[in-house]
Amino acid sequence: MLNGHGDDLYKSGNKIKANFSTNVWYDGDSDIIRSVLKTQIDTIFHYPEPSAESFVNEVAAFHGVTPQNVIAGNGATELFYLIAHAFEGAKTLLPIPSFREYEDACTLYRHNILFSRIELFEPEAADLMFICNPNNPNGYIWTREHIERILRYYPDMTLVVDESFINFAPTAEPSEPLLSRYPNLLMVHSMTKSFAIPGLRLGYMLGNEALIERIKAFKFPWSVNSLAIEVGKFLMKNGKYLLPDTFRLLKRKEAFVQHLDEINGFLPLNSGTSFFLVHTKYNVKELKQYLIDKHGILIREASNFRGLDEHYFRINTLSEEKNRMLVEALKNLEFKV
CATH class of the missing domain: 3.90.1150.10 (Aspartate Aminotransferase, domain 1)
Structure with a gap:
């Protein structure tokens, strides 16, 4: 790793x-984040919510889903490792070059990984696939049409769409409208990049309730700290002004x-x-x-x-x-x- x-x-x-x-x-406006941290500093003297429940509720309300469709994570990276763990030993497709943590997580949990150049990528039958949209490191943008085609042609394959950089690409289309139609879709969001809080480690994942429940089985409690929870709740309500x-x-x-x-x-x-x-x-x-x-x-x-x-x-x-x-x-x- x-x-x-x-x-x-x-x-x-x-x-x-x-x-x-x-x-x-x-x-980013770091003074606003500092002010939230100052008002919430006393939360560090108590255990945080085991699964960041109040943050999860805000995420669910923001996206118009239920809390059962959401997992909070210690940054997006924890979520990638949770997915890899839940699909241990899977046949997994990874377009390259892309974010290396997908490969690291899948290697840790003994996946059979198949690589393909991103500009030549053609999907095939597999258990799992990760894509980053827009892609890190080269800024490649996957169209929503392309993403939907993968979901439709391979209904038995879970597609993970990492939208950590979606707020930096005006031509990139969020995959959120596809969530209600495709139970094999998982969407991952990082709060780190758009709001410039990499040290707080906060992200979340959206997906079908059964799929989310499967992945939750591998999550340990208290992975999201109290300050991250409070900042996350603030950003779900007010973050659009800071993008x-x-x-x-x-x-x-x-x-x-x-x-x-x-x-x-x-x-x-x-x-x-x-x-x-x-x-x-x-x-x-x-x-x-x-x-x-x-x-x-x-x-x-x-x-x-x-x-x-x-x-x-x-x-x-x-x-x-x-x-x-x-x-x-x-x-x-x-x-x-």
């Missing part, structure tokens, strides 16, 4: 001035990509969201360390995404000032291939 799946800011201390390595919304201005963000990304594309040795790849892959002639491990040491810039080395190698890195769109920092640093590299 991986240690932090790429965001290793914690290793760099105070060196980092611009962190491009994480896909978290960089400009990224996606169109503005993607307009900034387009300018960022254009400047990077003009630098010799760097090729930004097409993406439907604010983060994207860059292919380079340089060894990214060396490039990453150079950028940390010389400029205080952190990028996401992408070689641990299956299907990519040491010539790919992923970056997120930040402020115009920080985007310029990276562009200038790459324009003026002081080491050779």
Whole structure:
């Protein structure tokens, strides 16, 4: 299993001035979250609800389902491991490159994993399949029509749709309208990315009651802490005011990509969201360390995404000032291939 799946800011201390390595919304209103935490700080002196029941109720109300259709998790990652555990030994399809925790979770629970390049992907009969929409790390967008076709043609296969980055892609269609028609669909949402709270660890899953009940059997109590529960409840009621201005963000990304594309040795790849892959002639491990040491810039080395190698890195769109920092640093590299 991986240690932090790429965001290793914690290793760099105070060196980092611009962190491009994480896909978290960089400009969230942290003061609002701080105020919620301050008012709820005394909750840490008591055990949290065993299954984050009050948060689950808010999620259910928000999505117009029953609490029996919802599981809360310690981030989306706990939910992926719960699914893998519930389907232990399954035949599982994984398009690549994609979020590595799907593979790690399935490996832990001895799945028979079949891989296929995402741009060439054709489903086949299996027990389980994971997709990320939009996809991490390359921003590929699965159409709702494509997702529904998989659900319809393979009713005995459970399809997990991870929508952790759905709020960063205006052209991505949520799969929620399909939930009532397809009992083989599971949807996973992370609160981490859109609301910039990765340290709180909070996510949730929606699905058919029987499928949710099957997965709940493997969940241990108190995995979601009291502060995360209270912040989650606040965000389910008020979070729409804190979401990224996606169109503005993607307009900034387009300018960022254009400047990077003009630098010799760097090729930004097409993406439907604010983060994207860059292919380079340089060894990214060396490039990453150079950028940390010389400029205080952190990028996401992408070689641990299956299907990519040491010539790919992923970056997120930040402020115009920080985007310029990276562009200038790459324009003026002081080491050779």
